[in-house]
Amino acid sequence: MVGLCCAYALHARGVKVTLVDRDPAGDKTSYGNAGALAISECVPHSLPGQIWSIPKWLLDPMGPLSIRPAHIPALLPWLLSYLGHSRKANVAHIAQALQQINGRVNADYDPMLRAIGYADKVRDKGCIRVYDHYKSFKANPIEWRIRKQHGQQYQLLGEDELRRMEPAIGKAKRFGVFQPQWRIIDDPKALVGCLREWLMAQGVAVVAANVDALVMQDKQVIGVKTPQSEQLADLTVVAAGAWSKQLAQQAGEPCLLESERGYNTTLPYPNIELNHELLFAEQMFVAAPLSIGIRVGGASEFAGLNAKPNYQRSDNLLRLAQRYLPDLDTQNGTQWMGHRPSTPDSLPVLGPSKKWPGLAYAFGHSHLGMTQAASSGQMLAEALLAPEIGTDLSAYCISRFS
Ligand SMILES: Cc1cc2nc3c(=O)[nH]c(=O)nc-3n(C[C@H](O)[C@H](O)[C@H](O)COP(=O)(O)OP(=O)(O)OC[C@H]3O[C@@H](n4cnc5c(N)ncnc54)[C@H](O)[C@@H]3O)c2cc1C
Numbered sequence: 001m002v003g004l005c006c007a008y009a010l011h012a013r014g015v016k017v018t019l020v021d022r023d024p025a026g027d028k029t030s031y032g033n034a035g036a037l038a039i040s041e042c043v044p045h046s047l048p049g050q051i052w053s054i055p056k057w058l059l060d061p062m063g064p065l066s067i068r069p070a071h072i073p074a075l076l077p078w079l080l081s082y083l084g085h086s087r088k089a090n091v092a093h094i095a096q097a098l099q100q101i102n103g104r105v106n107a108d109y110d111p112m113l114r115a116i117g118y119a120d121k122v123r124d125k126g127c128i129r130v131y132d133h134y135k136s137f138k139a140n141p142i143e144w145r146i147r148k149q150h151g152q153q154y155q156l157l158g159e160d161e162l163r164r165m166e167p168a169i170g171k172a173k174r175f176g177v178f179q180p181q182w183r184i185i186d187d188p189k190a191l192v193g194c195l196r197e198w199l200m201a202q203g204v205a206v207v208a209a210n211v212d213a214l215v216m217q218d219k220q221v222i223g224v225k226t227p228q229s230e231q232l233a234d235l236t237v238v239a240a241g242a243w244s245k246q247l248a249q250q251a252g253e254p255c256l257l258e259s260e261r262g263y264n265t266t267l268p269y270p271n272i273e274l275n276h277e278l279l280f281a282e283q284m285f286v287a288a289p290l291s292i293g294i295r296v297g298g299a300s301e302f303a304g305l306n307a308k309p310n311y312q313r314s315d316n317l318l319r320l321a322q323r324y325l326p327d328l329d330t331q332n333g334t335q336w337m338g339h340r341p342s343t344p345d346s347l348p349v350l351g352p353s354k355k356w357p358g359l360a361y362a363f364g365h366s367h368l369g370m371t372q373a374a375s376s377g378q379m380l381a382e383a384l385l386a387p388e389i390g391t392d393l394s395a396y397c398i399s400r401f402s
Contacts, residue, residue, distance in 0.1 A: 001030035001188075002369055003239035004195045005377030006362050007204055008112055010237075013385050019199070020224055020231055022210040029241050029369065030192050032264060032336035034288040034297055035185040036127065036277050037371045039105050040152035043143045044094040044346040045366070046085040062316045064284035068303040075302050078256045081344035090345070091146070097347050097395035099150045101372045101379070106183075108374040116198040118191055125289070127182035127277040128157065128166055130324070131175040136282055144177075154179050168272040170326040173280075184277055186291035188370060207231060211240070214250055214359065221251070221359040235384070237360045242305060242339035244349070244363035248398060251356055255349055255401045257364055259305045259339035263314040264297020266290070266336070271329035280324060285317050287325060294328070296321040297336075309337035342366040345400075350376055351383055351393035360384065361398055 007017045057065040067075065085094065113119040131137045137144075137156075147154060157176035163169060165178065185191050200206055209226035214236060216222070223232035238247045242259040249255075274289040285298030299313045314335040322328050343349065343364040353359035362380055365372050382391040 001192055001195075001373040002241065002362050002365060002376055003237070004192065004199065005112070005373040006237050006239050006380055007199055007377070008195065008374075009377035009381035010385075011199065011202060011204055013381055015235075015385070016203075017199075018205040018207060018231055018233065019196075020207045020209055020211055020226060022208065024196065024206050024208050025193075029338040029340060030373075031189045032266075032295075032297075032338050033188050033262075033370055034264070034277070034286045034295055035188045035290055035370065036286075036288065037105060037109065037122065037183040037185065038127070038368060039102050039181040039183070039371065040147055040154070040179050041368060041371070042095045042099040042102050042150045042152065043146050044085065044091050044098070046082050046344070046346065047091060047142055048086050048088060049142075050086055051083055062283075062320060064299055066299070066301045066303075066313070068301070068307060071302055071304050071307070074304065075258065078258045078344050081256055085345045091142075093395070094346055095146045095150060098368075100392075100395065101348075101375045102368075104375050104378075105371055108378045112195075112374050116194050118194045121186035121191070121291070123184050123186070124180075125182070125184045125276050126178055126180040127279055128162070129177045129179065129279045129281050130162070130166075130169060130173045131177075131281050132172065133174045137175055137177065140281075152179070153181055166275055166278065168274060168325050168327060169278070170324055173324055178276070182277055184288065184290070185370065188290075211247065214238075214247060216251075216356070220357040221353070233358075235358055235360060237362055237380070239362040241363055241369070242341040244341065244361070248349075248361065251353060251359060253353060253355055253398045253402070255364070255398055256344050257349075258302060258342050258344075260342035260366065261299075261301040261303060261309070261337055262297060262340055263299045263301070263309070263311065263317060263335070263337050264295050265314045265318055265330070265333035266293050266295045267328070267330060267333045268293040269329055269332060270294040272325060272327050280320070283320050283324075285320060287321055296328075300340075305339060311335050311337070340366050341369070348372065348376060348396055349398045350380060350396035351398070354397065354399045
């Protein structure tokens with residue numbers, strides 16, 4: 001989605017674009033996510049005091065976090081950096097930088113959705129963050145303080161109001177917070193397909209091939225190398241999601257990027273209706289009402305890019321969902337695992353390379369890649385082609401890892 005949105009924004013400014021993707025049908029992370037434009041989520045993942053919850057999460061088989069032991073040595077630098085970003089000063093800076101993107105999501109998405117004919121399939125449903133009780137909501141003041149500071153809207157819901165707005169929620173949940181700004185994409189895969197086909201119809205070339213390496217000549221990047229050919233270009237944008245690190249490394253620009261694997265199950269006949277995206281705050285999973293059914297998902301698993309999926313995690317999430325949505329029919333579901341491209345500071349890598357003329361980056365959007373894709377494309381295009389606008393990408397520069 002991020003690569004397609006970069007292509008959209010560059011094409012709109014008159015640039016001739018070629019997309020090179022080994023899986024152009026879009027079956028990677030942008031395919032199976034929860035479909036939320038989570039506009040009000042300017043809260044960094046690493047927060048003060050969170051370190052004390054991590055052991056509990058890791059030990060709970062139904063918990064939101066798992067790390068495969070074999071992956072710990074490779075993960076360590078990322079993990080230490082993640083924990084370091086929980087300091088208050090970092091949190092304030094990161095929230096501001098997330099807000100810089102999220103604050104323009106509607107302005108960047110809506111014209112694109114209208115142009116490609118998908119506008120009526122992104123719905124202003126909002127999200128309800130569901131808690132066991134008011135006390136659990138009060139236990140996390142920082143995240144709400146950050147949202148408030150950045151002008152995000154939310155409304156507290158007592159038990160009666162919660163059940164009136166979302167009758168499918170069972171008795172175990174007694175408190176909610178409604179966040180009206182969230183929007184829901186009917187079917188993320190369909191949106192990706194619609195945008196890709198629209199771009200192709202406009203003359204954007206799509207080459208189905210693996211990018212093995214960047215092509216470098218005379219101290220600049222001049223394209224990419226695939227097993228079949230070299231695709232030469234004045235500008236190369238690395239937007240390969242969780243697989244981007246290797247290409248950045250080749251350019252001598254290291255970054256801390258991990259696959260934060262997430263799981264879900266899409267239930268085509270869920271037997272209940274949801275009016276909003278539901279985010280179960282303590283258990284950290286979502287139930288998303290898509291046009292193709294209810295998608296129950298979440299989990300953060302660190303196991304690298306190549307380890308086999310552990311669909312036990314999808315099963316666990318379904319069991320949790322049944323606990324809180326008692327009439328949910330969990331049969332006939334389709335399971336999925338995807339690689340969130342996650343940086344330790346919750347910020348994407350966005351902008352031109354500091355080392356190489358002809359090279360730029362757009363990856364690392366973690367939990368917010370669908371939300372931030374259109375704006376990332378536009379911001380990159382503005383920084384590269386319309387400097388007079390003054391779009392400041394310094395917070396997202398890859399050199400922050402050096
Ligand atoms: C369970 C789950 C739920 C989520 N829910 C949400 C949500 O509700 N809202 C939200 O905003 N975000 C959500 N996300 C996050 C979001 O899905 C990702 O941030 C986003 O999809 C990343 O998009 P991308 O384009 O960067 O990466 P991808 O969609 O992974 O695309 C990367 C592309 O690069 C290609 N590629 C990689 N390497 C190469 C190579 N060497 N050569 C050629 N091609 C290559 C791949 O084939 C792929 O097409 C969720 C993620 C998960 C896992």
